[in-house]
Amino acid sequence: MSIDMSQFHQVFFEECFEGLEAMESGLLTLDMGDIDSEIINTIFRGAHSIKGGSGTFGFTVVADYTHIMETLLDEMRDGRRQVTQSAVDVLLGSVDCLREMLTAIQNEQDVDEASVAKHKAVLEIELNGSSSATESAAPVAHVSVDEDIADEITEIEEEAIEDTEQGWKIAFCPYLDLLKTGNDPVRLFRELNELGDLTATPNIQDVPGLYELDPEECNISWDLKVVGDISEAEIREIFNWVEGDCELEIQPLAKAKPSKKPAPPPAVKKDDSEPAEIISEVKPKMVADVKKPAPQESDNEAKTAAKVSGSIRVDTDKIDALINMVGEVVITQSMLGLVGENFTMDKVSQLKRGLAQLERHTRDLQQSVMNVRMLPISFVFSRFPRLVHDISTKLDKKIVLKLVGENTEVDKAVVELINDPLVHLIRNSLDHGIEKPAERVAAGKPETGTIELKAYHRGGHIVIEIIDDGRGLDKDKLLAKAIEKGLIEENVLLTDKQIFELIFMPGFSTAEQLTDISGRGVGMDVVRRNIQSLGGNIEIISELGKGTTIAIHLPLTLAILDGQSVAVGDETYIVPLVSIIESINITEKMLNKVAGKGETFRLRNEYLPVIRMREIFNVQSGDAIKMNEGVLVVVEGQGILCGLLVDDLLGQQQVVIKSLEANYRRVEGVSGATILGDGSVALILDVPGLVRFSVR
Amino acid sequence: MAQASENQDIEQYHDSKKLDNAVQFLSFALGKEEYGVDILRVQEIRSWEPVSRIPNVPFYEKGVVNLRGSIVPILDLRERFSLSKAEYTPLTVVVVLQTSDGNKTRIMGVVVDSVSDVISVDKNEIQSAPDFGTKVSNEFINGLVAVNERMVMLLDVDKLLKLEDLDQDESQ
Numbered sequence: 099m100s101i102d103m104s105q106f107h108q109v110f111f112e113e114c115f116e117g118l119e120a121m122e123s124g125l126l127t128l129d130m131g132d133i134d135s136e137i138i139n140t141i142f143r144g145a146h147s148i149k150g151g152s153g154t155f156g157f158t159v160v161a162d163y164t165h166i167m168e169t170l171l172d173e174m175r176d177g178r179r180q181v182t183q184s185a186v187d188v189l190l191g192s193v194d195c196l197r198e199m200l201t202a203i204q205n206e207q208d209v210d211e212a213s214v215a216k217h218k219a220v221l222e223i224e225l226n227g228s229s230s231a232t233e234s235a236a237p238v239a240h241v242s243v244d245e246d247i248a249d250e251i252t253e254i255e256e257e258a259i260e261d262t263e264q265g266w267k268i269a270f271c272p273y274l275d276l277l278k279t280g281n282d283p284v285r286l287f288r289e290l291n292e293l294g295d296l297t298a299t300p301n302i303q304d305v306p307g308l309y310e311l312d313p314e315e316c317n318i319s320w321d322l323k324v325v326g327d328i329s330e331a332e333i334r335e336i337f338n339w340v341e342g343d344c345e346l347e348i349q350p351l352a353k354a355k356p357s358k359k360p361a362p363p364p365a366v367k368k369d370d371s372e373p374a375e376i377i378s379e380v381k382p383k384m385v386a387d388v389k390k391p392a393p394q395e396s397d398n399e400a401k402t403a404a405k406v407s408g409s410i411r412v413d414t415d416k417i418d419a420l421i422n423m424v425g426e427v428v429i430t431q432s433m434l435g436l437v438g439e440n441f442t443m444d445k446v447s448q449l450k451r452g453l454a455q456l457e458r459h460t461r462d463l464q465q466s467v468m469n470v471r472m473l474p475i476s477f478v479f480s481r482f483p484r485l486v487h488d489i490s491t492k493l494d495k496k497i498v499l500k501l502v503g504e505n506t507e508v509d510k511a512v513v514e515l516i517n518d519p520l521v522h523l524i525r526n527s528l529d530h531g532i533e534k535p536a537e538r539v540a541a542g543k544p545e546t547g548t549i550e551l552k553a554y555h556r557g558g559h560i561v562i563e564i565i566d567d568g569r570g571l572d573k574d575k576l577l578a579k580a581i582e583k584g585l586i587e588e589n590v591l592l593t594d595k596q597i598f599e600l601i602f603m604p605g606f607s608t609a610e611q612l613t614d615i616s617g618r619g620v621g622m623d624v625v626r627r628n629i630q631s632l633g634g635n636i637e638i639i640s641e642l643g644k645g646t647t648i649a650i651h652l653p654l655t656l657a658i659l660d661g662q663s664v665a666v667g668d669e670t671y672i673v674p675l676v677s678i679i680e681s682i683n684i685t686e687k688m689l690n691k692v693a694g695k696g697e698t699f700r701l702r703n704e705y706l707p708v709i710r711m712r713e714i715f716n717v718q719s720g721d722a723i724k725m726n727e728g729v730l731v732v733v734e735g736q737g738i739l740c741g742l743l744v745d746d747l748l749g750q751q752q753v754v755i756k757s758l759e760a761n762y763r764r765v766e767g768v769s770g771a772t773i774l775g776d777g778s779v780a781l782i783l784d785v786p787g788l789v790r791f792s793v794r
Numbered sequence: 795m796a797q798a799s800e801n802q803d804i805e806q807y808h809d810s811k812k813l814d815n816a817v818q819f820l821s822f823a824l825g826k827e828e829y830g831v832d833i834l835r836v837q838e839i840r841s842w843e844p845v846s847r848i849p850n851v852p853f854y855e856k857g858v859v860n861l862r863g864s865i866v867p868i869l870d871l872r873e874r875f876s877l878s879k880a881e882y883t884p885l886t887v888v889v890v891l892q893t894s895d896g897n898k899t900r901i902m903g904v905v906v907d908s909v910s911d912v913i914s915v916d917k918n919e920i921q922s923a924p925d926f927g928t929k930v931s932n933e934f935i936n937g938l939v940a941v942n943e944r945m946v947m948l949l950d951v952d953k954l955l956k957l958e959d960l961d962q963d964e965s966q
Binding site for chain 2: 669714715716717756757758760761762763765766767768771773777778779780781
């Protein structure tokens with residue numbers, strides 16, 4: 099009996115990716131010239147456990163590859179080999195290659211053999227060739243030479259592959275009970291036919307006479323020939339399901355010897371030849387079936403998509419805390435139950451005490467559960483040293499990345515969604531922010547630029563700052579460009595903050611500086627929109643010649659939000675507290691009509707556009723007298739201040755965000771829904787969306 | 795799990811009917827007309843309760859309610875079919891239906907006058923719908939079936955509950 103290994107695959111992949119990350123960060127430390135045997139050991143351990151694991155699970159491609167890496171690392175560890183720049187680069191390349199392989203295997207796709215072979219060749223050259231090479235050799239030249247050789251080798255290998263891998267001869271001899279396991283050879287053949295041109299020749303010597311024939315037994319065996327550029331693994335994969343139920347022999351066509359399967363001794367019950375003929379007549383139909391390309395691709399896609407479900411690693415401390423809380427709640431509940439039995443009025447105070455306790459425990463419990471979803475921001479940050487390393491080499495810049503506050507915890511969803519905006523911002527800093535070494539020296543700055551990535555908690559928020567000591571933003575240039583693009587009027591006085599805000603405007607392209615590093619089509623406006631969709635905001639502080647700081651404020655969690663409930667007619671809406679600046683009691687007279695275009699309110703010398711919630715949401719109900727007065731909630735969305743005219747403020751509360759789209763659809767001006775204390779549903783306003791909506 | 799139990803349900807029901815091509819429908823009344831929906835699509839039947847209105851959506855989408863923690867939209871079938879409006883009373887019924895939209899399952903409630911019966915129908919007895927003059931456009935109707943001299947119109951749940959695309963903000 100075999101154990102189903104696939105249940106461990108997910109864990110294996112997670113561990114592999116963690117191992118790869120550890121190796122990567124170790125290699126980057128080595129890259130800085132900081133050579134430490136402990137670091138080499140860490141890298142070695144990473145490689146070793148990946149090799150071991152993949153061997154166990156039968157991912158031989160990975161195991162073989164890792165073995166070469168391990169040999170190289172082993173020599174480094176024993177001091178038999180110098181740690182050279184080129185070796186580190188090669189190893190970094192192999193980490194990428196391993197990651198690709200593992201991702202491919204995880205998604206049940208085929209491993210890109212050519213790229214693996216190429217990386218393997220580079221590794222082998224590093225292992226055999228340069229062990230005697232002097233360390234002083236210019237690292238860049240070194241690598242490029244390696245790559246040239248690698249290319250050649252790959253070509254040669256590929257040619258070789260073409261010669262031998264033109265096709266496969268498969269001897270497929272199922273055991274009698276193959277059909278009982280629910281497997282149908284026709285299905286296998288159909289899949290094979292998708293890989294290449296399939297010719298199937300059945301052997302029907304074993305088929306017994308009609309009277310002995312058990313239709314549930316599979317008496318036929320096949321010699322199959324598949325022509326095409328197919329890897330053995332692909333064929334093996336098809337036969338994966340029937341592995342235990344058949345004899346299988348796969349040989350490359352070029353070298354294929356006649357099938358070794360001993361032609362079954364002339365069937366014992368061959369005396370009656372008719373039934374055999376009947377069956378052989380059935381055969382052509384089967385082959386015809388096989389020829390039809392079965393459209394099963396969509397099936398595969400669906401399978402891959404289903405794999406995406408994530409898992410999360412949680413500290414046992416957090417789980418212990420959670421279990422403690424649950425214990426407390428159970429105790430409180432039983433206490434309340436006791437009060438409830440034979441309840442008399444004199445127990446009211448006891449009841450109240452119990453309820454207060456229950457409330458506290460519930461809140462703690464909520465906190466602990468939310469904590470489980472919290473991950474250290476290092477999950478995102480850890481990818482950046484590599485990014486900075488690669489890009490700074492490419493740009494010929496000397497840049498150090500400093501990470502501060504990597505252990506700051508933030509909601510898992512935020513971690514997942516913040517990555518892309520951060521990558522974009524860091525690329526920007528690398529490309530446009532930090533100057534070339536010569537330029538820096540001329541400006542009297544140290545040759546090496548610094549980018550600091552900093553995370554910390556402030557209030558109910560997490561703040562992520564990207565600080566560079568580069569050239570900073572040039573206000574005059576920004577202004578000139580904005581005027582040129584017609585985004586702002588000439589002679590408008592803007593504050594520094596407003597000028598920096600310009601770079602977030604859609605269409606404010608920095609086209610002249612477009613490179614392959616930044617300007618990949620994700621503009622700053624997209625960055626800002628992503629961050630706002632997370633309920634956060636972004637601001638820039640910059641000084642020309644000294645550097646730029648970009649600060650991102652994000653809520654700690656996306657599942658719960660501090661909200662202000664407001665009344666509009668008989669309806670209740672929730673305004674996210676983060677977007678509220680202030681609330682003012684107003685009357686009709688305080689609003690100024692602007693030539694048919696709407697209304698404004700003058701707030702301390704600033705005119706705010708006013709959105710009447712009653713009108714925009716078509717609210718008919720409620721007290722008509724209140725139509726002309728109410729509360730103006732001043733909110734900020736997408737950098738624009740704006741007033742929402744509502745009937746009344748109801749109260750502040752934490753609300754649990756529920757998706758409106760799960761069963762319904764997206765509604766303009768609404769970001770989600772929540773359930774109020776009385777069980778009714780209230781909509782959460784999407785402030786930036788409302789602002790956009792009202793502008794149109 | 796859910797799949798398995800569902801399969802079991804279907805099996806039991808086939809056993810009970812001893813018919814391979816029998817289907818069960820939940821029938822309900824809208825005014826004087828009688829409609830039916832595939833019973834396997836019915837999640838539950840509830841009484842009417844006030845909804846939270848959703849702004850700027852078609853009039854027959856009455857709003858959303860809280861159904862054990864999930865937000866579920868409620869559609870008024872009378873208004874959907876342009877029948878005369880009826881007052882909501884405590885006897886008004888909401889049938890909660892499951893619908894699949896692509897590979898996603900949604901849950902929605904429809905307001906009907908009253909639930910009548912569970913009817914078992916032989917698939918062969920279902921007639922295709924002619925182009926007839928009710929206020930229901932043909933597209934929602936899968937077929938017609940006669941039960942005890944009454945005509946029941948069988949509705950296609952997926953088509954019925956497919957939400958019309960609103961003119962959404964295109965920048966999203």
